[in-house]
Amino acid sequence: MRYNVLIENGLLLYPEKTEKKTIGIEGEKLRLLPPGGAYEAERVIDATGCYILPGLIDPHTHPVYVDDLGAISTPALFGGVTTMIHYISIKPGDSPLQVIHAARENAEASSHADFAFHASFFDTLNQLSSIPELAREGIRTFKMFTAYAKLGWMTGDYALIKAFDTIAANGGMACVHAENGPAIDFLEDKFRPITPDNFPATSPGMLDKEAIFRTLLLAKLTECPLYLPHISSRKGLEALVLGREEGVRFWSETCPHYLTFTWDELKERGPLGKLRPPIKTADDRDALWTAVEEAALDTIGSDHAPKAKTVTDDFESAPYGAPGVETILPVLWELGVNANRITPFDLVRLCSEQPAKIFGLFPEKGRLDDGTDADIVIFDPTCKWRIEKANQHSNAPYTLYDGFPCRGKIQKVFIRGRLVVDGDRFTGGKAAGKFFETHPGTLM
């Protein structure tokens, strides 16, 4: 047997163990080999001193704005993210199937990373009849908003429970952006003009808690599996505890920016840090870290939504969102592993194995098992560097992490056996990203 690549002397990371194994890449798959054997390969990589991680799976990306379906894959791979589950917006009047087909065609032609899709409904009552046909095409997760009432994107309770009922009947999973939209709209009207100083008052965590708990109960009533992205507050976490008490089947995510920043630290950057849900207080950040440490949150998603914003833009009219897909791993390693909040085991559970299992991409993705897709990140935990706009690959004109010091750096990234990131160089060649159907709800 002659392998395409051998990766020797690295320490393979799993959620429950490390293993010293040689990885042999055979086409698109990885083989686990006893270390020290005499193997033949076209190329041998010495990973002494490095961890070997399974490629990260980012369950929360928005491939619109300044990074499209192709462009987003470059920062993703530089960040060790080999698979993304993109939110594909289905706007009022759109044909859901046509939108999904176009996105798939576009991504197959332009994405270097692998991908799956969530369908985002912006007009749920008129769009939920597409759930069965979308499910047949491998799109089985459906996003709705309880926020954004004034914008007309909100799904009210009637439509929400009806969608849950349909999703459950079709083997799918609901993903809900849960904040109380009408109450936020009222508070915005009350405090207008909205400034960095009064922004937090428009979105108190209490309104997360109300919407998350309501969503959990509606999911329970319909036996619909539920995924709650971007939990951002202590109050939101309290709702998850209540949901567990009610026996709801759900999974939850937070994002690196909620674990990194407080609004007090960020507000001088004005529009750049304007996100939805907003970044909140040090107390919220502490509560989120505790939840991550205690495995009360299941995944980490980037909510990558890069916009062309500058610090001097008008705050009130600035759009929500920031880039993030490239910084998940270095930021979590620095603030989580290096700060002794989580272990490297936790990190691969949160960022690879759990998202693969929750969305049914397992076992091809998410874990370094023999015969799985060779999505591999070689990570040097000793290398010191700083995140700077200049070393990032998103088209966004800024990163919230500018100047952020890191110990631990990605050295190489493989996707399905191909070396796509080699140090600072992109070696991906022609786009070869592959679409994956999701199979949510198979994990109990």
Ligand SMILES: [Zn+2]
């Ligand atoms: Zn999002």
